Amino acid sequence: MATTNKAQRVAFAGLSVIAVLATAACGGGDKATSGESTAALNWDQKGPITFVQGKDNNNLVQPLLNEWNKEHPNEKVTFVQLSASADEQRQKMVDNANTKGASNFDVLYLDIVWTAEFAAKQWVHELPKDMFPTDGMLQPAVDGATYFDKLYAYPTSSDGAMLYFRKDLLEKAGIKEAPKTWSDMKAACTKVKALPEGKGLDCYGGQFQKYEGLTCNITEIVNSSGAEFLDKDGKPQVNSEAALKGVQWLQDSFKDGTIPKAATTWMEEPSRQAFQDGKLVFLRQWPYIYSLMQAKDGSSKVADKFGIAPLPGLEGPGVSTLGGHNLAISKTAKNLGTARDFIKWYGEEAQQKTAAQKATLAPTRESLYADADLVKQLPYLPVLKESIATAKARPKVVAYNDATQAIQDASANVIAGKDPKSNFEGLQTKLTELTK
Known part of the structure; x- marks a missing residue:
């Protein structure tokens, strides 16, 4: 994710996990004002550090830190656990920067959408690429940790949305x-709903409540129509002809019932529940729901009845919003050598595999998507890899909070039946101001 108050990852029953999902993506926009020389920093200084992230209900972090601390008794890492709210996590990190390290935050677990802001405002160190190799990592994940061609964070987990569908009903419909494509999806729904088993089913669901998940969904719709929010030069393009085709499709889908009106209240969990209860033919969602829907305890009506595929688009396969988290080094950190070594260790294949097994965090290491044991446990990995490989970040704007609010306002108006062209021309103006 998505995404917390910017998207939340919730109970992962199959692995007895309850985790916070953040499906945010990378920011960016204004040029970095940092003029620091990474060569002038003391990367040899070692000693105790802190690791700061949101609530770890899946008990992933501390066991990993115990492994590190056992091998590095003079460079122990202390876990500073923040709340489950992404907004509150970000604010605590911002407070630490503004008070020149009063909270003693060293290594930060950044939602991918915060990268540009933290880099541009000089709250985190640039990471020398020769010290932080990214060979073998999925390129979109690396891009999400990069700001103006400089690495400011180390990709440790990624995420991509996928299309969940009632495989059993599609097969019965031939x-x-x-x-x-979206038109193929609507045609499939018509055939499925003509079946006795399809009576009363809704066609397609996503996350359309006015929150960060709506930004994820509308970004995917715009990108999947062959358009883009920002061009390669960072200029908004949301009022282009292609973008408006995607936005019009969204409005039409609510009008003709392809997307149920109830979806305007859906975040991750209500939409997951609707599909899991057998009320939807198709659902746009993140991979964390897989084992919940495969549960054999009677909680899922679609266990062994669904399939997973890449998102559809206007004229071909769609484009997912990129999600994930990166590790960054706070500008107030002192023991940079330990911070560097710990971040690289945390991003190694072994630790990422543990994170995937315990918390369903999507690896950034490409090799893990072919790991036989992992694919057996998480059979959606090949589709997820495809989703991430073609994923795009949300609009790269340093003032991301303002940008996402503007996106949500315009999108909610369109869903409510207001004119798509005028609303997205207004969004074009707002994003132009924010990206100057």
Whole structure:
């Protein structure tokens, strides 16, 4: 994710996990004002450090830190656990920067969407690429940790949305594969709803409540229509003809019932519940829901009845919003050598595999998507890799909080039936101001 108050990852029953999901993506926009020379920093200084992230209900972090601390008794890492709210996590990190390290925060677990802001405002150190190699990592994840061609964080987990579909019903309707376009999806729904088993089902669901999840969904719709929020030069393009085709599709889908009106109240969990209760044919969602829907304890009506595919788009496969988290070094950190070594260790294949097994965190290490044991446990990994490989970040704007609010306002108006063109021309103006 998505995404917390910016998207939340919740109970992962199959692995007895309750985790906080953040499906945010990378920010960016204004040029970095940092003029620091990484060569002038003392990367040899070692000693105790702190590791700061949101609530760890899945008990992933402390066991990993115990492993590190056992091997590095003079460089112990202390876990500083913040709240489950992404907004509150960010604010605590901002407070630490503004008070020149009063909270003693060293290594920060940054939601990918915060990268640009923290880099541009000089709250984190640039990471020398020769010290922090990213070979073998998924390129979109590396891009999400990069700001103006400089690495400011180390990619440790990624995420991508996928299309969950009722494979059993599509097969009964004579449909052999998941749809690749929105029109194919609507046609499939018509056939499924004509079946006795399809009576009363809704077609498609996503996360359309006015919160960060709506930004994820509308970004995907715009990108999947062949458009983009910002071009390669960082200039907004949300009022382009292609973008408006995607936005119009969203409005039309609510009007004709393809997307149920109830979806305007859906975040991650209500949408997951609707599909899991057998009320939807298709659902746009993150991978964390897989084992919940495969539960054999009677809580899921779709266990062994669904499939997973890449998102559909206007004229072909769609584009997911990029999610994930990166590790960054606070500008107030002192023991940079330990911070560097710990971050690299935390991002190694072994630790990422543990994170995938215990918390369903998508690896940034490409090799893990072919790991036989991991694929057996998480069979959606090949589709997820495809989703992440083509994923795009949300609009790269340093003032991301303002940008996402503007995106949500315009999108909610369109869903409510207001004119797409005028609303997205207004959004174009707002984003232009924010990206100057």
